[in-house]
Amino acid sequence: MKQIAIGPEKKLGSAVVQGCMRIAEMSEEAVDRLIKTDLENGVTFFDHADVYTDGACESLFGKVLAKQPGLRDKITLQTKCGIxxxxxxxxxxxxxxxxxxxxxxxxxxxxxxxxxxxxxxxxxxxxxxxxxxxxxxxxxxxxxxxxxxxxxxxxxxxxxxxxxxxxxxxxxxxQLQLSIKFTGMIDAGINVNMTVDDASDRDGSILDYCRLNDITIQAWSPFQYGFFEGVFLDNPKFPELNKEIDKVAAKYGVTNNAIAVAWILRHPAEMQVILGTTNVSRIAASAKGADITLTRQEWYDIYQAAGNKLP
CATH class of the missing domain: 3.40.50 (Rossmann fold)
Incomplete structure (x- = not known):
């Protein structure tokens, strides 16, 4: 899998990150299978937070780590706090x-x-x-x-x-929310000096700021539209977008999940993509997106199919 050079020290991390927010209801055996699937597909970076199910996600993950000496050294472990x-x-x-x-x-x-x-x-x-x-x-x-x-x-x-x-x-x-259907940090930069709503800079040009300061953006909710309103993939609300994504997916012989990941990773900011899914087959399919480099035109075609207009 593609490796991302993180921060000014350029420490390498997998382009795809396994988000662990939804593992609390899984069995230890299922979490073990999840981790092994990730590693088999080149995903070595795992994201937690102290508030995910009041710490239950971290506890379950810790139990799996404790039973497998040496596993901790194979992964990059991240957590968040402050809420x-x-x-x-x-x-x-x-x-x-x-x-x-x-x-x-x-x-x-x-x-x-x-x-x-x-x-x-x-x-x-x-x-x-x-x-x-x-x-x-x-x-x-x-x-x-x-x-x-x-x-x-x-x-x-x-x-x-x-x-x-x-x-x-x-x-x-x-960590910032970004997907094909949640592109505010990109829209403002494209629509500089325009009067359309997409020109509104709501985040202080955070995308360019992070690039200038060697801060790696981790894109969360890569398949969501809105703020946890649902997924856009295979959603009849977005026929033009799914038609375009499916066309590109067919070209590369991958699933639509992989193209959604590839679209984010195509950006030269060298981001990481956080997968929230715990479905092992979907993880394996999505991870393939890290090894696809979309053409510039494919990236813009998907961006416009999502409803964005170029000035």
Whole structure:
């Protein structure tokens, strides 16, 4: 599988990442099969968060790791923190205080049954963030060897710049929603100086900012349209888009999932794609997209078939 050089240190990671948000209801045997399927298809990067099913996803994953000595060394392990959950999936608050970050990372390490994570991301922006508190937490976690690399999730350029005022470690990753049907960070750059709605810059040119600052974008929800409104693949609401994707998929002899992945990876920003599915056959099919390089025209044809217009 294609490898992505992450951050300024250019540490290599698989272009496709296995998202672990939906594994809580799986058996240990099923999670073991999931991990093995990922590894067989070149997916070596696994993404968690402390709030995914209140830590149950990390706990289950940790049980599988503990039963297989040597497996931890074969994977890149990432988790996120900073969200305080209320009832169910409701976010009660965001907390980037030193105390909260240290406590939640230690809890994640205990659940994952490992002494360190390769990457730690701040999950969603905390309006009350004090960069000095984040810096103190990161320094302690790094010095203790509990976190090797750091990043953020869903943050804009000035939020990252504010953190960088105090944080000494490079912020190497930014997780952002991106798919063929969720292209805001791309649309604004195409429609510069236009009066159409697509010209609205809602994220401070985060795509260009990340490229300029060696921050790797991890695209989440690569098959979704809207904010968890559903998948666009094989969806009768989007006939023109699916017709175009299916045409390109037939050319390369792969599934439509692979083309949706390939479309994101074709961008020269050198992104990673996070798969949320736990269906092993779909994972294997999607992973093939990492080895396909769409032509420039194919990329633009799919972009326009999704309903976007070029100026």
């Amino acid at each position: 305080v959950r209320g009832n169910g999936d409701h976010n009660k608050a965001f907390d980037f205080s030193k105390e909260h970050l240290l406590e939640t990372v230690n809890d994640s390490l205990r659940r994952l049954q490992t002494d360190h994570v390769d990457y730690l991301l701040l999950h969603r922006p905390d309006a009350l963030v004090e960069p000095e508190e984040v810096a103190a937490a990161f320094d302690q976690l790094y010095t203790e060897g509990k976190v090797l690399h750091f990043g953020v999730s869903n943050q804009n350029p000035y939020q990252i710049e504010l953190l960088k005022k105090s944080v000494r470690q490079p912020l190497e990753i930014n």
